[in-house]
Amino acid sequence: MTYSRIVGTGRYLPERVMTNFDLEKIVDTTDEWIKTRTGVERRHVVEPDQTTSDMCVEAAKKAIEAAGVNVEDIDLVITGTTTPDLIFPNISTIIQHRLGIPACTAFSLEAACTGFIYALTTADKFIKTGDTKCALVMGAECITKLVDWTDRNTCVLFGDGAGAAIVVPSDEPGIISTALGADGQYKELLYYPVGQSTDLAKAGTDEANIIMQGNEVFKVAVKTLGAIAQEALDKAGVTKEELDWLVPHQANIRIIQAMAKRLNMPTEKVILTVQDHGNTSAASVPMALDVGIRDGRIKKGQLVLMEAFGGGFTWGSVLMRL
Numbered sequence: 250m251t252y253s254r255i256v257g258t259g260r261y262l263p264e265r266v267m268t269n270f271d272l273e274k275i276v277d278t279t280d281e282w283i284k285t286r287t288g289v290e291r292r293h294v295v296e297p298d299q300t301t302s303d304m305c306v307e308a309a310k311k312a313i314e315a316a317g318v319n320v321e322d323i324d325l326v327i328t329g330t331t332t333p334d335l336i337f338p339n340i341s342t343i344i345q346h347r348l349g350i351p352a353c354t355a356f357s358l359e360a361a362c363t364g365f366i367y368a369l370t371t372a373d374k375f376i377k378t379g380d381t382k383c384a385l386v387m388g389a390e391c392i393t394k395l396v397d398w399t400d401r402n403t404c405v406l407f408g409d410g411a412g413a414a415i416v417v418p419s420d421e422p423g424i425i426s427t428a429l430g431a432d433g434q435y436k437e438l439l440y441y442p443v444g445q446s447t448d449l450a451k452a453g454t455d456e457a458n459i460i461m462q463g464n465e466v467f468k469v470a471v472k473t474l475g476a477i478a479q480e481a482l483d484k485a486g487v488t489k490e491e492l493d494w495l496v497p498h499q500a501n502i503r504i505i506q507a508m509a510k511r512l513n514m515p516t517e518k519v520i521l522t523v524q525d526h527g528n529t530s531a532a533s534v535p536m537a538l539d540v541g542i543r544d545g546r547i548k549k550g551q552l553v554l555m556e557a558f559g560g561g562f563t564w565g566s567v568l569m570r571l
């Protein structure tokens with residue numbers, strides 16, 4: 250049986266940092282409110298001329314270097330994002346070309362904040378069938394470009410960034426189990442109202458803003474994440490006590506704490522970046538994973554559970570040994 254294994258990770262965060270104190274100057278909010286309700290203290294924000302592929306290229310270079318592979322080895326590129334550079338060509342082809350990766354399978358997928366989990370699960374399946382020998386998998390977002398900076402309900406939550414992983418076949422796991430889910434009945438609770446075939450004329454107007462019923466999102470997120478985490482554990486026959494690390498989607502410290510409690514995991518076993526990154530949507534999990542690996546906390550052979558939840562709603566989890 251062939252498994253897939255992450256052998257290198259990387260991340261990129263835009264240089265510009267916006268603190269809660271900066272936000273106090275533009276909307277009616279306080280550092281105290283944002284920290285208490287969300288855990289966010291600062292976030293990185295792209296420049297107007299910076300694109301999602303710009304960030305992906307930098308994150309991918311670091312992952313490629315960490316994995317010790319050559320760009321010529323890569324034969325699959327998948328990017329989870331809801332803020333691609335263009336509608337077409339898809340962002341993975343732009344990244345493939347910019348990195349000098351030879352022509353290969355390259356596509357992007359939209360699952361909002363669950364984008365990386367969906368992309369990694371897809372790469373896992375490509376590798377298990379024998380079709381892929383080396384995958385570059387990314388989660389990236391210029392989500393602040395969708396944010397209305399006059400809406401305190403949403404603008405305090407988000408940040409930009411990109412995370413990347415190199416995934417290769419392995420005789421041993423690697424990825425042990427994956428679980429994905431989605432239910433469009435929740436669309437109204439969290440969505441962006443402008444698309445290429447929907448109200449395109451609203452683009453650039455006050456109506457083009459993330460629409461969210463925060464309280465309701467919170468409740469469904471906690472319930473659904475608990476179930477999807479358990480599903481990955483059950484599929485693998487692994488108990489929560491065996492877990493070394495939880496690498497959660499970094500939307501809100503209170504959602505993360507609720508998840509950690511359900512899994513009986515103390516804070517020391519949870520990788521937290523929400524304070525520094527905010528909610529970077531699809532980039533959140535791969536960047537947190539990279540932080541945990543690069544600072545030496547997540548060690549080779551340890552059991553890691555990643556989970557995410559996003560607009561759609563979509564949700565998913567991946568259980569793996571590093």
Ligand code: COA
Nearest residue numbers: 278279282286362401402405463464466467500501558559
């Ligand atoms: N600063 C100060 N006050 C704010 C504020 C801000 N940035 N944003 C909202 N408020 C106010 C509201 O207007 C409301 O005031 P009111 O009682 O006078 O009407 C009050 O704070 C409470 O709002 P509420 O929405 O009930 O707060 P909350 O405790 O639910 O926290 C969120 C709001 C958004 C932080 C929280 O619901 C959340 O994180 N939800 C999940 C969102 C999420 O994860 N989305 C992405 C999923 S991938």
